[in-house]
Amino acid sequence: MDSVKLSQEQLEFQEYARRWLDENRPPPAPVRIPITALEVMTEPQRDYLRDWQSKCYHAGLVGADIDKKYGGGGHTGFQRLADTEMSRAGTPYMLNIIGLRMAIPTILVHGTEEQKLKFVAPALSADEIWCQGFSEPGAGSDLANQQTFAEPRGDEWVLNGHKVWTSLGHFAKWMILITRTSRDHKYDGLTYFISPIEDYPGVSVRPLIKMTGETGFNEILFQDVVVPDNYRLDDVGKGWTVAMTTLTYERGAAEGAGGGGGDEIPPIDQLIELARKSDRGGRPASEDSLIRDRIIQQAITDKAMRQNRRRARVSALCDHPMRIPLQGKLRDSEFMQTNARLGVDIAGASSTLYKLDPNAPDAGHWPLAYMNSYGQTIAAGTSEIQRNILGERVLGLAKSK
Numbered sequence: 001m002d003s004v005k006l007s008q009e010q011l012e013f014q015e016y017a018r019r020w021l022d023e024n025r026p027p028p029a030p031v032r033i034p035i036t037a038l039e040v041m042t043e044p045q046r047d048y049l050r051d052w053q054s055k056c057y058h059a060g061l062v063g064a065d066i067d068k069k070y071g072g073g074g075h076t077g078f079q080r081l082a083d084t085e086m087s088r089a090g091t092p093y094m095l096n097i098i099g100l101r102m103a104i105p106t107i108l109v110h111g112t113e114e115q116k117l118k119f120v121a122p123a124l125s126a127d128e129i130w131c132q133g134f135s136e137p138g139a140g141s142d143l144a145n146q147q148t149f150a151e152p153r154g155d156e157w158v159l160n161g162h163k164v165w166t167s168l169g170h171f172a173k174w175m176i177l178i179t180r181t182s183r184d185h186k187y188d189g190l191t192y193f194i195s196p197i198e199d200y201p202g203v204s205v206r207p208l209i210k211m212t213g214e215t216g217f218n219e220i221l222f223q224d225v226v227v228p229d230n231y232r233l234d235d236v237g238k239g240w241t242v243a244m245t246t247l248t249y250e251r252g253a254a255e256g257a258g259g260g261g262g263d264e265i266p267p268i269d270q271l272i273e274l275a276r277k278s279d280r281g282g283r284p285a286s287e288d289s290l291i292r293d294r295i296i297q298q299a300i301t302d303k304a305m306r307q308n309r310r311r312a313r314v315s316a317l318c319d320h321p322m323r324i325p326l327q328g329k330l331r332d333s334e335f336m337q338t339n340a341r342l343g344v345d346i347a348g349a350s351s352t353l354y355k356l357d358p359n360a361p362d363a364g365h366w367p368l369a370y371m372n373s374y375g376q377t378i379a380a381g382t383s384e385i386q387r388n389i390l391g392e393r394v395l396g397l398a399k400s401k
């Protein structure tokens with residue numbers, strides 16, 4: 001990002017964002033804040049993060065590139081700068097991540113004027129939290145196998161079905177979801193909706209517990225849920241096209257989202273610090289040549305990934321729009337796994353001390369990060385699916401069976 005030439009206006013905004021974050025750093029959270037927004041499970045966690053997002057929004061650091069009439073800042077190329085500054089400052093992440101990165105851009109591309117005016121601003125400020133209802137028990141990698149059925153009734157739709165792995169569903173006011181409106185066509189039988197979730201008749205939200213002991217995602221049942229036709233996004237039968245827009249933003253292949261997409265790659269410094277304070281046979285682990293070698297390998301990969309991301313800004317290298325973002329999603333998520341694994345190895349036996357143990361290194365971060373990292377290589381499409389898409393659509397290899 002630094003190598004890209006910024007306009008005077010962008011430079012001033014960058015300076016403003018840096019100063020604002022410096023002067024408005026939030027107080028320490030009164031409760032433990034999970035590693036990502038996908039594991040936020042208690043009301044105090046939610047309230048702390050919601051307040052922070054709201055503050056950032058009102059300071060112009062969220063929704064900076066979105067049209068003013070929908071509640072944004074109306075700028076161009078500001079959001080990426082704000083996100084970078086937030087990462088640099090190490091301030092908390094944005095809570096309403098699905099609203100910012102998926103619902104808002106999808107609504108801006110496919111929504112009616114009425115929908116844009118109603119939904120965008122409260123999502124930017126985190127007044128209204130969003131969740132994503134794509135996955136079902138039989139529709140994950142095979143996303144088009146949706147079975148949640150939407151039946152027309154006058155100018156309403158009646159929804160019945162079962163969504164699963166719905167992150168933030170327990171706090172969500174709204175869900176973006178794919179439904180089936182025809183059993184005759186797999187892809188053309190899909191239609192995309194917005195559905196109310198919180199306290200809405202017929203909607204049941206049931207938390208699912210992860211191996212970390214955290215919840216964060218849910219299964220959500222729809223039993224005769226009535227949704228007005230003006231909550232439909234785009235045409236009946238166009239659900240697959242709309243879903244592809246959501247996935248393009250979710251996988252980071254397009255700009256124009258509401259923000260919150262900062263640098264999520266954990267800094268290598270954390271590993272170095274851990275190695276310095278961990279014991280290896282009476283000496284700091286940072287003096288162990290094998291540990292040093294593994295940290296250096298991580299540092300090299302980290303540098304290479306950051307350089308690769310910059311290539312996304314060179315149009316000649318982006319003959320396919322998904323080339324760099326899909327590589328990024330794949331490599332970042334696998335990197336987080338090797339990073340957390342290395343942290344666990346460096347901490348050694350102390351890694352068995354978990355988050356409530358006062359002797360756990362870094363307050364139990366490493367085992368938690370390691371377990372969480374498996375979700376990263378699954379969410380937004382598994383690594384196998386990312387490799388299939390890169391192979392088939394980007395490199396033009398033969399389709400897998």
Ligand SMILES: Cc1cc2nc3c(=O)[nH]c(=O)nc-3n(C[C@H](O)[C@H](O)[C@H](O)COP(=O)(O)OP(=O)(O)OC[C@H]3O[C@@H](n4cnc5c(N)ncnc54)[C@H](O)[C@@H]3O)c2cc1C
Nearest residue numbers: 132133134135140141165166167375378379380381382384
């Ligand atoms: C932390 C987390 C948060 C999530 N949040 C949400 C959310 O908010 N909303 C939502 O809708 N979903 C969410 N998901 C669900 C996620 O999108 C799905 O888990 C994912 O798409 C995989 O689907 P599945 O779990 O049904 O696995 P399956 O599709 O059943 O896959 C099982 C295994 O088979 C492999 N596989 C399947 N098909 C192929 C193929 N063609 N080629 C090669 N390998 C294949 C997969 O890679 C995987 O290893 C979340 C998941 C996680 C882990």
